Amino acid sequence: MNDPFATLGVEPRFGLDLRAVEQRHRELSRTLHPDRYAGAPAAERRLALGRAIEVNEAWRVLRDPIRRAEALVALAGVTLREEAAPKADPAFLMEIMELREELSEVARKKDRGRLAALAGQVRAREEKALGALGALLDSGGDDAKGAAKDVEKALPHLAELKYFRRFLDEVSAIEEDLTDALP
Template sequence: MASIHDSHFDLFHLPARFSLDADALEQAYRTVQAQVHPDRFAAAGEAQKRIAMQWATRANEAYRTLRDPLKRATYLLSLHGIELGAHDNTAMESAFLMQQMEWRERVEDAAGAKNVSELEALHEELRDEERTRFAKLGALLDSGVHQAAAEAVRQLMFIERVIADVDAQIEKLEH
């Protein structure tokens, strides 16, 4: 078994890359969970039970991080010493800032007009944008262009927030 302090990738014996085989991750997670699940240690001493619980928690955290592309990208950047500072680093390209404002205005206008079909169209547009940006992000990360990847992650975080806002508006209008 790996060390509890190994990277998430090492824990699952996967390459530390953004491009990840989801089936391989799932299988690796199941293998680790089968080895460390607390139920396997029900008859063990308290120390062994505690260690098993720590390993199970560690495996769950690693799996949740690697399964989510944005969390995986953020984690990969942190392995390379790049902290996003997403809460205090809001500097972005002016073209993206303009795009942000346009998306926000469209959400407000469609919500104000109670136009669910416009919100759904915007949702699809944002998902397409997100897919395109994730492909570019993967290429940046896997080729070691970390600063540009960090900028791409911050932009994707914003896009995900707008998608969540669109979903919330749709939910509100449909109920």
């Protein structure tokens, strides 16, 4: 994968001003739009199209906090493979399992109030994990070794965020099902 920060010309940080990054994406997209290259030679059109695809993918990565964190981890030289994915704390995993059981019960009972409360609880925890992740990834460490340690410390927060996202995706699906079931 290309460096999405370099592609969009922004500082490699977790705490980005997403409005400014979006503006940069729009500027580059306008510059690289295929209509601007309609009369250009085929090689130039292909080059502009390839660059436009890179710019769009970079924007998709940077606007998503999990993918942005993964890009920063990769820039720090840490490879995230499925078998070496960041592991969550066993106590955290037990909490998630209990929350999922409760979510299943809420869906079965069609309890919209409890569903909203569960979603709010998990969103609050997600925000806390995002804050911790951002603080570690943007700390810079005192030196390269310190920065690498901060990246390693950030990995469990990244794992937690993935669980929170899956949980909230399930909440959205249940909300959709409940809405579709309305008379």
